[in-house]
Amino acid sequence: MGILKEGINEVIATTRSGTLCNAAPIGIRWEKGSYSLILFFGSHTFANLERGGGIVANFVFDPVLYVRTAFEDVEPSAFCEEIVGDKSFCRLADAEAWVAFSAMVEKKTPRAMKIRLVHEKEFTEKIGLHPVNRGFNSIIDATVHATRYRLSRDPGLKAWIDYHAGIIRKCGGARELEALEMLLDYIA
Ligand SMILES: Cc1cc2nc3c(=O)[nH]c(=O)nc-3n(C[C@H](O)[C@H](O)[C@H](O)COP(=O)(O)O)c2cc1C
Structure with a gap:
């Protein structure tokens, strides 16, 4: 098992549209060895992954960032580029750890879509302790x-x-x- 744990991991997910990076809290499910997520229509994250592409699960423990990214865009300086093989991903520059995935649409309805994720790379930048609060x-x-x-x-x-x-x-x-x-x- 890697950084993500069994069940739904509430991470800040970063995706891109051209040169623009986006961040939003998203739940990534790890179950029986596979990673997936459900996206509801209407978000930037939905639009960015509609044609596949990449997504990074960022581990940050700042409550303000969870609220901000749920409701608005964050400034470009919050992101950095991560090259994995021949792919370029956006991630949060201050993430304590991150997991990069390729994303493929598995199922789509007018309201939502299920995305299947393929693990590309994960890395721990710094170790922090986060007492349960x-x-x-x-x-x-x-x-x-x-x-x-x-x-x-x-x-x-x-x-x-x-x-x-x-x-x-x-x-x-x-x-x-x-x-x-x-x-x-x-x-x-
Ligand atoms: C902890 C948390 C988990 C969330 N998980 C999901 C999710 O799995 N799928 C989804 O479509 N929206 C989810 N949301 C809602 C999105 O974060 C929200 O719609 C956000 O505005 C999308 O931002 P964006 O337009 O920048 O993509 C979640 C919100 C929170 C706070």
Whole structure:
């Protein structure tokens, strides 16, 4: 087993469109020796992978970056190029570790597509320790709900965001609190 673990790995995925790099939180599934992801229509990541191409799973532990990349573009200086064989990938320059994949569309419906990933290369740039923090985990959960809530305004989703906001305020540090304020602004 490599860096990604069994189940769904909530990473920041980087893709490219021509010379432009994009970053977004995406869940990559590792199951029975194969990697895949489901993309819902409408995102840059969806458009960038619709015709195949490459994707990098970036390991970063900054709650603010999870929120920012879920809702807006990050500046070009956040990225660097990674050459793997004859392929060029975009990755986050500050990633602690990364995994580069080739991507192929396996199944497509009007709303979503399933992408099959082929592992190309992985690398650990630096080792960091990340004590379990419920505030950080709740930022991930709240951001998933918030990306959906922004589109649907479903009060059930808002209730989940409020629940996680309580945990973030109780258990998070300054960076989690900053990420929460940013998230609440995005959905206001
Ligand atoms: C932790 C997390 C995991 C996510 N996983 C997925 C996913 O697997 N597939 C998907 O289509 N969107 C997923 N999203 C939502 C996208 O990140 C969101 O739609 C984002 O705006 C896409 O950005 P982009 O337009 O730059 O690609 C996830 C969001 C979060 C916070």
